[in-house]
Amino acid sequence: MVDVGTDPTTGKRKQLTRTFGTLREAKAEYARITNRRYEGTFVEPSKITVNEWLDQWLDRKAEDLEESTVYSYTMTLNRVRGKLGHIHLQELTEDHVEAWMRWALGEGRVRGGKAGAGLGVTSVEMSLARLKEALNRAVARRLIAANVAQEVTIPRKARKAERSAKAVVQPWNVEEVHAFVRAVKDDRLHAPLLLSLMGLRPAEICGMRWADVDQVAPRKRCKRRRA
Incomplete structure (x- = not known):
């Protein structure tokens, strides 16, 4: 049993109890928790899942964002939830995020194209950015010790392959x-x-509003320019 601070609401002392098979293991964990507490990096154990935290984070973000932006955030994070949402937030690792990113690039599409095909680099990058933002907030709230997604980036080979495969769309001619x-x-x-x-x-x-659209004025302006 080790003291881990006080409850900010009640002011009562908070204690953490852990059980180990040997005294040596117990002493090692006691020392680790005590050191982290004094360093200010101690994180209390929590069973909150990635999905539960994303729900809480989005609820708070919604207070400062436009509805269209909240919708964009929701759709972007939905790409992450299926593979990572069930994992406990404190058990999420960089390997989990890396594996999700490679899956998304390879076969993560579920709509807007052939199911099972890879998502575009931009779509995956947007989802990563929102996940990193949510995890940064979790670090600030002392729910996790570090943002495990921070160093996960889209491989350069994936970007290059997408550019090579993308068909060049020719602009319309005058006719x-x-x-x-x-x-x-x-x-x-x-x-x-x-x-x-x-x-x-x-x-x-x-x-735009219909009142903003003037189909006559642009033609008149064009005639004046030609004159």
């Missing part, structure tokens, strides 16, 4: 653009579709 404009002329989303040809990203177009 193809004109054909597209004629095809969508009577569509109810005619204006947004035209805006997609002007360099605006899909999210920017979706965020």
Whole structure:
């Protein structure tokens, strides 16, 4: 039995009890816990799982983020939960995260393409980034001693292979653009579709109000420029 501090709520002394087969093992563990306590690196044993911690972390993050960002975080971390979520947070290792990363790159896709194919490097990197952020917070909360995902990175070979395999998409020529404009002329989303040809990203177009869209003024401005 060893003192591990006081309860911040009640102020009562907190003690940790561990059982070992020999006195030597017990003394070694007592010394380890005592040293870590004085160094400020001691972490109390906890049975919280990775999934449970991610739920808590996302709940706190949601208070400071837009709904769309929270949704993005949720979807990104869902890629991690299936393989790592059941593991106790304090038992998660760098090998676990490394194995997940290689699985995700090799066969982690479950939607948006052929099931069982690998996820893209960017998708895996985003999931790693969110996991690292959540684990950093767990370190700050003294739930774990270190962020085991911190040094896990996408292999350079995987990045190079993805670049080599990616097909080069040729931009439309003038005739193809004109054909597209004629095809969508009577569509109810005619204006947004035209805006997609002007360099605006899909999210920017979706965020606009109909009152912001003026299909006449741009043509007039173009005529003035040509004049």
